[in-house]
Amino acid sequence: MAATADHSTTGATAPAYYVSTPIYYVNDRPHLGHAYTTVAGDVLTRWHRQRGEKVWYLTGTDEHGQKIMRTAEANGVSPQQWCDKLVEEAWKPLWEHLEIANDDFIRTTEERHTARVQEFVQDLFDKGEIYKGGYSGPYCVGCEEFKLPAELLDGATADEKLCAVHKRPVEWLEEENYFFRLSAYGPRLLEFYAANPDFIQPASARNEVLRFVEQDLKDLSISRSTFDWGVPLPWDEKHVLYVWVDALQNYITAAGYGSDPERFAELWPASVHLVGKDILRFHAVIWPAMLMAAGLPLPKRVVANGWLMVGGEKMSKSNLTGIAPTDLTSHFGVDAYRYYFLRAIPFGTDGSFSWEDFTARYTSELANDFGNLASRVAAMVGKYFDGVLPAATAAGDAEQAVADGLTAAVAAADLKIGEELDFAGGLAAIFEFVKQVNGYLTTQEPWKVAKDESEEGQARLATILYTAAEALRATAVLLNPVMPSTAEKLWVSLGAEAAGLGALGAQTVATAADWGRLPVGATVTKGEILFPRLEEKPTA
Numbered sequence: 001m002a003a004t005a006d007h008s009t010t011g012a013t014a015p016a017y018y019v020s021t022p023i024y025y026v027n028d029r030p031h032l033g034h035a036y037t038t039v040a041g042d043v044l045t046r047w048h049r050q051r052g053e054k055v056w057y058l059t060g061t062d063e064h065g066q067k068i069m070r071t072a073e074a075n076g077v078s079p080q081q082w083c084d085k086l087v088e089e090a091w092k093p094l095w096e097h098l099e100i101a102n103d104d105f106i107r108t109t110e111e112r113h114t115a116r117v118q119e120f121v122q123d124l125f126d127k128g129e130i131y132k133g134g135y136s137g138p139y140c141v142g143c144e145e146f147k148l149p150a151e152l153l154d155g156a157t158a159d160e161k162l163c164a165v166h167k168r169p170v171e172w173l174e175e176e177n178y179f180f181r182l183s184a185y186g187p188r189l190l191e192f193y194a195a196n197p198d199f200i201q202p203a204s205a206r207n208e209v210l211r212f213v214e215q216d217l218k219d220l221s222i223s224r225s226t227f228d229w230g231v232p233l234p235w236d237e238k239h240v241l242y243v244w245v246d247a248l249q250n251y252i253t254a255a256g257y258g259s260d261p262e263r264f265a266e267l268w269p270a271s272v273h274l275v276g277k278d279i280l281r282f283h284a285v286i287w288p289a290m291l292m293a294a295g296l297p298l299p300k301r302v303v304a305n306g307w308l309m310v311g312g313e314k315m316s317k318s319n320l321t322g323i324a325p326t327d328l329t330s331h332f333g334v335d336a337y338r339y340y341f342l343r344a345i346p347f348g349t350d351g352s353f354s355w356e357d358f359t360a361r362y363t364s365e366l367a368n369d370f371g372n373l374a375s376r377v378a379a380m381v382g383k384y385f386d387g388v389l390p391a392a393t394a395a396g397d398a399e400q401a402v403a404d405g406l407t408a409a410v411a412a413a414d415l416k417i418g419e420e421l422d423f424a425g426g427l428a429a430i431f432e433f434v435k436q437v438n439g440y441l442t443t444q445e446p447w448k449v450a451k452d453e454s455e456e457g458q459a460r461l462a463t464i465l466y467t468a469a470e471a472l473r474a475t476a477v478l479l480n481p482v483m484p485s486t487a488e489k490l491w492v493s494l495g496a497e498a499a500g501l502g503a504l505g506a507q508t509v510a511t512a513a514d515w516g517r518l519p520v521g522a523t524v525t526k527g528e529i530l531f532p533r534l535e536e537k538p539t540a
């Protein structure tokens with residue numbers, strides 16, 4: 001896999017790097033799990049932007065279906081009013097708060113979506129991919145999904161069966177339905193998975209999907225006639241489209257499918273669909289089969305992240321614990337929040353969060369290793385050189401080792417974050433470099449060298465401080481996609497922009513490793529403390 005994109009051979013419309021989150025179900029407020037996926041997508045997006053690529057980041061909300069209708073009813077409002085309120089008061093403000101730089105936010109109740117969805121399913125109907133039939137079976141309203149008897153758990157009584165995800169009784173549903181011929185796509189899907197081994201990640205997710213598709217796929221019921229909160233089937237308006245079939249199409253309707261062919265050609269197929277592992281089959285089986293039926297290209301990758309646990313309890317839409325993302329950002333700050341989950345939990349695996357672990361990483365990695373380094377270097381340039389960055393005229397092996405460490409950190413971070421979505425690995429590489437710079441200062445002892453007033457001593461001191469400041473210049477660039485506000489504070493403190501290096505947002509991953517970019521003479525100031533000491537844990 002190439003570490004950097006090469007667009008030199010592309011034609012008039014270079015394909016964009018297109019990242020999507022799932023569109024989230026707005027039956028409730030966003031929780032830590034939603035924020036985890038959305039921050040990951042944001043970091044991936046910002047990383048590719050920093051490579052100088054054209055990038056498009058999409059998120060949004062899934063607003064149809066029986067569960068939302070019932071939630072709205074229970075709250076005494078119409079489903080549309082319910083969705084409008086949640087989207088405007090909870091979802092969009094949280095993404096703004098977390099500095100999510102999405103390019104678009106699609107809502108499945110918008111006409112730009114529903115009109116295209118109707119065209120898409122009409123096309124499949126005209127091609128004979130959709131037919132009318134009957135179905136009855138156990139149905140979980142929480143999942144919006146018919147269940148197989150083997151997937152259910154025993155309930156409190158002999159006839160009661162529970163959804164294995166929601167631990168709530170399933171309902172018996174009998175419907176005259178329209179079906180999508182999913183069963184016809186098993187062999188083609190398996191062929192596709194074999195030809196595209198990176199399509200589903202991580203490997204555990206891929207294996208699960210392979211095992212599922214290797215059994216006989218059943219045709220998929222794609223309409224409901226027992227309620228009306230959904231997209232009506234254009235040829236039979238008594239039916240609304242199954243909410244999942246409606247929702248999945250957001251990835252193409254937002255990208256210009258059926259409305260803007262030029263834009264669609266530039267954006268589709270998506271580079272990465274980020275999904276939770278509970279919705280993997282929809283994205284790795286049903287969605288590709290629907291696209292095959294429509295004759296459209298398939299997304300390049302579907303990457304499933306694991307569960308976040310708090311004390312072993314899964315934080316998902318069906319089992320919320322009481323911690324809202326803002327409970328954590330108000331204590332640790334937004335940037336530390338963005339950093340923590342990606343650093344602490346290997347992407348793709350389940351991981352647990354604890355207040356203690358967050359506090360420990362905040363203190364040791366962010367405040368001590370990184371924040372202190374930045375403030376010490378700025379303080380010494382201030383004290384010994386009146387805040388004017390001196391030149392490194394006496395560089396030797398020790399300085400070369402720091403420059404080499406940077407080269408290695410940039411290469412590792414670019415591969416891990418930009419290509420492998422191994423955010424924890426990429427951040428580890430960057431913080432390994434921060435540790436190296438701390439070690440360099442400990443060994444070089446500039447505070448002792450400062451006492452040597454000879455020309456040689458002053459040249460040594462200047463060299464050490466330039467080296468440390470230059471290392472911070474690169475660190476600001478590398479951390480900008482993860483902690484944009486903190487990186488900006490550091491950029492300002494180094495006087496980089498005023499010295500002619502341009503805005504932080506204009507720096508690229510490729511030039512991060514170019515040693516010696518920070519201009520001599522830059523005005524270094526001791527700015528804001530990057531990671532202030534934490535208050536005591538609030539008692540709720």
Ligand SMILES: [Zn+2]
Pocket residue numbers: 140141142143144163164165166167
């Ligand atoms: Zn369920």
